[in-house]
Amino acid sequence: MIREIRQSLTLEYTLQTRTRSMVLAGLASAALFSQAVLATPASADSAVVSEQQQSSALRYWTPQRLAAAKDADAVAPTYHSSRAGSPADRPSRPYRQPAAFPEHGKKPASYAALQATSPQRWTGGGLISTTGGKVFFHNPKTNGDYACSGDAVNSGNKSVVATAGHCVVDPDGTAYQNWVFIPGYDHGNRPHGTFAATPLHWESQRIGDSDAAWDAAFVTVGQVNGTRLVDAVGGQGIGFDLAPAQYVYSFGYGGSAAEENGQQMNWCAGTDTFAGGHAGGGVWGIDCVQGGGSSGGPFLQGFTTANGSGIQIGSISIGVGNYEYHPYYGWEARAAYDAAQGS
Template sequence: MDLKHAVRRIAALSAALGAATVVVAAPATADDQVVTVVSEAGRAAALAHWTPERMRQWVGDEELPPAEKIGREWEGPVPPGVGRLFFTAEPGVDGSCTATVIPSASKDVAFTAGHCVNGGLDRFDRPIKIVNVVFVPGYDRGAAPHGVFPARSFAWSSTYAGPMSGSDDDAVIALDPVGGRHVADVAGTQDISFEELPSTVDTTMFGYPVSRAAGGEALFSCVRPATREANSVTTTWNTDCDLAGGSSGGPWLRNFDPASGKGTIFSVTSRGTMTEDGVTTDLSGAAFTEPVRRLYERAGEL
């Protein structure tokens, strides 16, 4: 499974379809990345869609996965740059992931998993558009202490094949300033690194799991060793962290300092294994590649 969270809400169906004609322009494919540009009307529609009530729509849902046993609610302030990402997949399926603000020339860029903004194909092989994309840094039980930032564009590497793929499952999101202030200035950032690492890394992971314990409303964390595994198709980092859906895109940090809340991102949550009871047994994140490095280096131009 992928670890974003989505629940079909029939009441939202017509509204999502009505907005689709103005929300997102067709993705443009460059030599090394696929970019989706959000119109001004689409950004306004996203802000109107994600009311505080809608953000909390999964709280108390009895069908949510069981509470985590390894992952724990983060007791301190939300670390700099970390927040909850909201979106709608046509036609009318609201969902959420996790994302993190990273350093950029524009001070407007967040980093997440590719499948959080790449909807893949439906059963008729038609592209599923992702609309109503907003990022809420520091999100905590409905509170948006730094504001709600609509996406003006988002991109993934052209080497990413979509939600069925675990390779290069990364994306960057360019956010509109709010009140004239850039997201990096108000929420802070986490460093990101593309250097080669040893096969085992002490890792602090964060995410907003939409489980019975969290309902997506609270930040959870795991502190676990991550091991690198490679095969003929992909290279991944793997842990036994059990954060539920909604944790996709959450940062995997090395050299994390609990006092400052800062570390260095070397992967983000991509995929997980889930039992028939909905319990997550492990998580994996794609190892960064040269195409993802180039994606990051150009993110400030979005």
Template sequence: MTPSLPMLAVTALAAGLLGAPSPEVPPLGDVVEHVAGHASGIYWTPQRMARAVPVKLLGGTPPVLPPVVGAALTPAAGSALVPGHTMRPVARTGTTRTTQAGRTDRTRQAAAMPPATTSGTRWAAGGSVTRTTGRVFLTLNGVDFSCSASAVRSANRDLVVTAGHCVKDGAGAWAENWTFVPGYDEGRQPYGGFPARRMFVAGPWSRSGDDDYDVGMVAVDDLDGQHLTDAVGGQPIGFYPPRGRRTYGFGFPADPPYDGERLLYCAGVPHGDPQGQTRDQGLRCNLTAGASGGPWLSGFDPASGRGTLTSVSSFKYSNDHRTMYGPYFGQAVRDLYRTAERA
């Protein structure tokens, strides 16, 4: 286990494998699976959700950093789409207007766009990301916690991607009462909560809590007969992304000065781990515990709220309060995805 701080409550393309898995079909690569116990329909009351806390100590790791007010960010990884989707620069079309009214229109449009570099800003631009990103509520070792996560495109149309420590306590226990609430906003649950049915982490995370593999994937139940991505959509997922591309990281930080009730984001350009202890990339980001598992989207279009999921918020070092790290989506995460999307 590297000396990192898991934050809870904090170019190959994906090849989809259709159909449900059978007991004879082993996982692709080193993947560990868990059949989730169904969360009671009445367990996650608004009161329990309000009391859920970001984890302060997970296994034998150091405690989560104290709240950090004000920090500058940069997000992670590059771009690779699931088959059939090509990443392109956002094109601005139409005839250029030269009138004063036209200049005013363009000025207003530019002013309305969210900052492309920020260490922590409320996301108010709408779009797909407000539906596909949500909060996760779970119980671990008898304590109720919250995380962040994203719905992704998958063969089963039911897949959620988050941090590994939002699914399993490293070599310890699996989470219980695991429920994904997409589109969460100040207590509102416009699409309801989707409980877990099968959970997946990479072997190195399950055996030793290796931060390079701090990724969890969860296949959720249908809700009233509707698949998750049929209800809210899903971001494409990418593997082997180019490093150092501008990325937007989203989540629901729940430690002060935040309260977990609103979607926030960081945006910038990532860098490697200067301490050399992981292959992760670091973002200058002041989001606190509760943002764990939130999606890092590269090739992101603020106008539509769509991008490619290429990492998730994972940890901060105790001697660097301002940088969030996220694992690199290579072969292990690709195997994890290809196994989980069959569930």
């Protein structure tokens, strides 16, 4: 989620503003890492990661680099509130239900329904405590290492992570390198191992346009010790074209001091409100803001505190004022997800 919090919304940004590259300060302590840049045409919606690059990514993320990674923020948190539209009247049903909770997983605490208007540490256990995690990647354009959030979602190949587009690719089409997902990350611990990206997938509309409405991405990951991601940690359900304006929960690793500097998973909750965007989708959000580094964390509809599971309908993208927003999963996001589960 974007750390820059604006007091008022700009209705339209010029194309020049919306398409400028992400400019982030490189880490002074980050050493140069020799690896071929993933060649991705500007019109592409995916990037393949070779086996050699996957192995390199796993070696790259030492405890020191994990600790030094900066929270990923995207430039120009835009969405076009002047473009009227909301989700179309299409069948409202989840595409996939949550995957079974692993037997070895942490059991949820038993307490009443939760409320949150500011980020709090998630202590409820359940499925989200294993499917939620941190994303780490190297941006070749800035030679910097960065952190986002992500979530394991159920899929045909049981190997898909949902995250934000700006945690995967630059608007100019430059795919990020050394991309890994650490489910259940907590203060440097990797309880389920580190999963390296194989292909990276994003909405093709994102290239050349930093509008938050196109900020959905899905990454296929390899196995850890011969075990697929969902078999290891479970998977949240995922839905497309679901009925909007529902009560939702969001989860992420915000980087503020109040959120433990990205070392723990936090949560917010509220009723999803339409902010604007393209017809049939757009940008929705709740009255709660998590800090930079929470980008890519899941928005879950129909979330049950009894078992920590729900249906993912978006990923944290931007923060404006007192709200955090996500792109609505429509057919464009479905195409990226299908590509990821088919890889």
